[in-house]
Amino acid sequence: MRRWLRYLRARIERRAGAWIRRRQGADTDPVELRRQRIYILPTRLGVAYGAMLCAMLLGGMNYNNNLGLGLTFLLVSLGLVTMHHAHGTLAGVRLRLLEAVPGFVGGEVRFRLLLEHSSNVARPALEIGFARAESGNVTTDLPPRGSSDATLVLPAQRRGRVALERFIVSTSHPFGLFRAWAVVHPAYSAIAWPRPAERAMPPPLIATDTGGAQTGAIGAEDFAGLRPFQAGDSLRRVAWKAYARGQGLYTKQFAGTDVVSHVFDYESLAGLPAESRLEQLCRWVLDAQERGEAFALRLPGTSIDTNVGPAHRERCLNALALFEVREAARA
Amino acid sequence: MREPNAPSRLRGLAWVLAALAAAVGPHVPHLPAWVTLLLLAVCAWRWTADLRGTRLAPLPLRVVVVLVSTVAIFGTYRTLNGIEAGTAFLVLMAAAKLLETRTSRDLTVIVFIGWFLLYAALLREQSLSQLPWLLGSTFLTAVALMRVHASSAQAPAGHIVRRTLRLLLLAAPLALLLFLLFPRLPGPFWGIDSRTEARTGLDDEMTPGDVSDLSASGEVAFRVRFFGATPPPEQRYWRGPVLHEFDGRSWRRPSAQAFPQPQVTFRGPGIRYRITLQPHARRWVLALDLPATWPEREITQSFDLTLLSARPINNVAAFDLTSHMDFTAGASLAASMRRKDLALPLDGTNARSVALGRELATRHAGNPRAIVGELLTMFRQQPFVYTMQPPLLADNAVDEFLFDTRKGFCEHYASAFTVVMRAAGVPARVVTGYQGGEFNPFGGYLIVRQSDAHAWSEVWLEGRGWSRVDPTAAVAPERIQGSLIDAVAEDEPVPGRLRDASPLWLQVELGWDAVNDIWNQRVVRFDAQSQFDLLDRLGVDDPDWRALGLGLAGSLAVFFVVLSTYLAWRYRPPPRDWPGRLHDVVVARLRKRGLTPGPAESPVAFIERAEQACPDLARPLGDIRKLYAALRYGPSPRIDDLQRLKHAVNSLRV
Structure with missing residues (x-):
């Protein structure tokens, strides 16, 4: 019986979801929750409340008890007023994507959403999640004329783009008797990087560069001159002697770093299946980045030149993640 | 010490407990003591469990608690139905639910139980004095619910209270x-449980001491509004249940009522009035002696001329009646009725009174009027005392009262008088009801209180039918002319002494009673x-x-x-400022040229694009752009910049 009910419920929810999707179409960032797209139904507590009020109403009419009826009517009105409040709490909230945080396969990707509104009244107890009353749902309050953010987490199951196809913003403020909700179908996606392979294969050491061979590279070995201090420069590199002489703040610059440079090539891993190659490349990229070594990445059709730094790492990982991803997987 | 996996502190628990206490409060006098104590203990336990984070009751214990308390309720009331048992059951359910409250949903269920308890209290009592408590408790319960469902634990209590107040006002x-x-809809739709609780009021049985107990209560029994002159006090006999069966000590209504209806003829003008009865859980409707017309759909008349409502009066009820002071009730007396109203116990109790009756009968050759007259003279002349606190009487209650103690309240006189009449061969019965009443000048109606409860006799006289004889009037005429206070000694516990002593207090009480009367007429009814x-x-x-x-x-x-x-x-949303509004106007006008701002396009960038797209508008749009930028981003925007922007936008012709 219970299983059958659950099945029925899942079926109804799927049907309703499809209907809502057809009705609303896809959303573009930022999404404003307008009145027309807010749905509202009593919660289980609300149904119990209604049943209680029905019993009270019948009893009050049976006993011709006007005060009992009065209390019943007050509670009926209170319930209806909270229904309107639940609706009003949601209407007019705007959502936008702050950041889509990538992650490795087997881990998770995150979507940081910004909730904002421009009314002078707080909107408490907004819940964001994928289904109703799920433990992973996030609850947040919107202060008057303010904003707040909420993070949705999706598991990264497959390499490539993980799309946030739909999520639900809901509230059962103020009494938990009614739940107002809006379904958002955003075009948000985050990238799932390949799962790094076990540390087994040593990275191929291609070249070691020294000195100024790398044009324009700024290193740490040889003093190369002074430049005016900029906010963010390390204090250890400030030319304190020059400062003491009253010449102002300067930062010492060095050149000619001892750089180990790799080229990670997809083709060099012949004999492994494609996914394993990508996982191995991912491992190398991570390790090289951790050790502060420069690396280049060569994939069939893509080539990323030698470089260092988090942006470079991310560029490489993204290239690995999106390598030969069938676009159909996004749908 | 917080156990691992123990629930963190439950939000709103304190509020819910307070709301539950407020809802249970008015039930406490009606609940068995163990139910109240159990609830208190569970509340205290749940509160400390919340503070310390100890584990909640395991399922078997909860099941045991629910089962045991259900059985105990059934043992106490023999039912789970009706207000009394139902209330006790609800309170126990709240206690059982408290044992397992982990989530906001559990707390919400307790809040619902609280509302149901409030409702049950209203089924019991609908007085105006309850209103502040009702509103306060409803509010407190709503605040508790709001607290339970607030998303963050830090929301200050003041906010929650204000928000709830706003909701309730809406x-x-x-x-x-x-x-x-x-x-x-005119109810009831299903049977109302007749086992309602005892309420103050007349009973269908009268034992010496009953009416004087009732008279110690200052509660209002009913209120009467006369559509005409108010009859004088000595004529205000409010007739209630008539008692026929005597067992030597107590009087009762007969259980079988198969007696013929007596013929009644009325003379003189009728007195029209509306009587508003406070609930007394019995069927009889008090009426001025003797009622002639009544609403036929709601009321029937019994063989002894008592008005009976179709249902027990559990709510404030009002009836329009007409009574006549001059009437003949029962010109002829059926044999069965005569037998009933002459019967005396056969076991020889009260032998001296019976002997007195027989002696009176022989002395006056069975002339009923003379017998009545002589007995009343005896009450008047011998040292009989009218008191609310008569000495206790043993087995031969009438004998002891009549010949030994000679101190009694109206029921003693009515009982003794009726017994002697029956012994003398005059059909007689005891009538209980109320006598007198206090006029309320604020409301223009008569208040009859329980302290006006009274008992008298009716004897059947050939040619006159049933006639009212009030032996109390012979002993204490002040009681009939005035009120109980005038008739008894000063140290007796009569209600309303303060009212009698202080005219100011009397005004306050009568004023409050008038407000209550309006409440009854306008709201309760x-x-x-x-x-x-x-x-x-x-x-x-x-x-x-x-x-x-x-x-x-x-x-x-x-x-x-x-x-x-x-x-x-x-x-x-807050209103847009002037530059924003003017920009909206520009956007609306440029839409005619097919230009709309992109999602991330700033106002300045949009106008710039428009300038390029529409060279004919380049000059005015350029002005607008510069003014807008100056107002928005300039170091010190000037008022006349705004004026110029308004002018530029208004003169923009697309």
Whole structure:
């Protein structure tokens, strides 16, 4: 019986979801929750409340008890007023994507959403999640004329783009008797990087560069001159002697770093299946980045030149993640 | 020490416990002591468990608690039905639910139980003095619910209270509309449990001491509004149940009532009045001796001329009656009735009184009028004392009173008088009811209190039928002319001594009683007729159920429109400033040229694009752009910049 009910419920929810999707179409960032797209139904507590009020109403009419009826009517009105409040709490909230945080396969990707509104009244107890009353749902309050953010987490199951196809913003403020909700179908996606392979294969050491061979590279070995201090420069590199002489703040610059440079090539891993190659490349990229070594990445059709730094790492990982991803997987 | 996996502190628990206490409060005098104590213990335990984070009761214990308490309730009341047992059951359910409250949903269920308890208290009692408590508890319960469902634990209590108050104020108009317009169908739809609790009032049995106990209560029994002159005090006999069966000590109503209805003829003008009875859980309707007309649909008359309502009077009830002071009731007496009203116990109790009766009968050759007269003279002349605190009487109660103690209250006199009459061969019975009443000048009506409870006799006289004889009037005429206070000694516990002593207090009490009377008439007794009267006063011709339904639907619609508008206004975005508004005007005009700003395009960038797209408008648009930028981003925007921007935008011709 219970299983059958659950099945029925899942079926109804799927049907309703499809209907809502057809009705609303896809959303573009930022999404404003307008009145027309807010749905509202009593919660289980609300149904119990209604049943209680029905019993009270019948009893009050049976006993011709006007005060009992009065209390019943007050509670009926209170319930209806909270229904309107639940609706009003949601209407007019705007959502936008702050950041889509990538992650490795087997881990998770995150979507940081910004909730904002421009009314002078707080909107408490907004819940964001994928289904109703799920433990992973996030609850947040919107202060008057303010904003707040909420993070949705999706598991990264497959390499490539993980799309946030739909999520639900809901509230059962103020009494938990009614739940107002809006379904958002955003075009948000985050990238799932390949799962790094076990540390087994040593990275191929291609070249070691020294000195100024790398044009324009700024290193740490040889003093190369002074430049005016900029906010963010390390204090250890400030030319304190020059400062003491009253010449102002300067930062010492060095050149000619001892750089180990790799080229990670997809083709060099012949004999492994494609996914394993990508996982191995991912491992190398991570390790090289951790050790502060420069690396280049060569994939069939893509080539990323030698470089260092988090942006470079991310560029490489993204290239690995999106390598030969069938676009159909996004749908 | 917090156990691992123990629930963190439950939000709103304190509020819910307070609300539950407020809802249970008025039930405490009616609940068995163990139920109250159990609830208190569970509340205290749940509170400490919350503070310390100890584990909650395991399932078997909860099941045991529920089962045991259900059985105990059944043992106490022999039922789970009805207000009394139902209330106790609800309280125990709240206690059992407290044992397992882990989530906000559990707390919400307790809040619902709290509301149901409030409701049960109203089924029991609908007095005006309850109103502040009712409103306060409803509010407290709503605050508790709001607290339970607030998302963050830090929301200050002041906020929660204010938010709840706003909700209730918004709900109040709709509640009022529903109260006024929701159709009051004439109930009941199912049987009302007759095992209602004992209430103060007359009983269908009278033992010496009963009426004097009742007289110690200052509660209002009923109120009467006369449509004409108010009869003088000595004629205000409010007739209640008539008692026929005597066992030597107590008087009772007969269980079998198969007696013929006596013939009644009325003379003289009728007295019209409306009597509003406080609930007394019995069927009889008090009426001025003797009622001639009554609402036939609701009331029947018994063989001994008592008015009986169709159902026990569990709510404030009002009836329009007519009575006549001059009447003949039962010109002929049926043999069965005569036998009933001459019967005395056969076991030889009260032998001296019976002997007195027989002696009176022989002395006056069976002339009833002379017998009555002689007995009343005896009461008047011998040292009989009228008192609320008579000495206790043993087995031969009438004998002891009549010949030894000679101190008694009206029931002693009525009982002794009736016994002697029966022994003398005069059919006689005891009538209980009320006598007198206090006029309330604020409301223009008569208040009859329990302290006006009274008992007298009726004897059947050939040619005159049943005639009222009040032996108390022979002993203490002040009681009949005035009130109980005038008739008894000063140290006796008569209610209303303070009222009697202080004129100011009397005014306050009468004023408060008048307010209560209005409450009873306007609110407690608000019914279908009142609704039609209301519609009539609002100008609806010939109101009926359909008009009521239309009015209800219409006012609901209006309410929802107003509520939605209010909420939209409350959540409205703040108004745009002037540069923003003027920019909106520019955007609206440029739309005619097919230009719309992109999602991330700033106003300045949009106008710049428009300048390039429409070279003919480049100059005015350039002015607008510069002015807008100056107002928005300039170091010191000037007032006349705004004026110039207004002018530029208004003169923009697309």
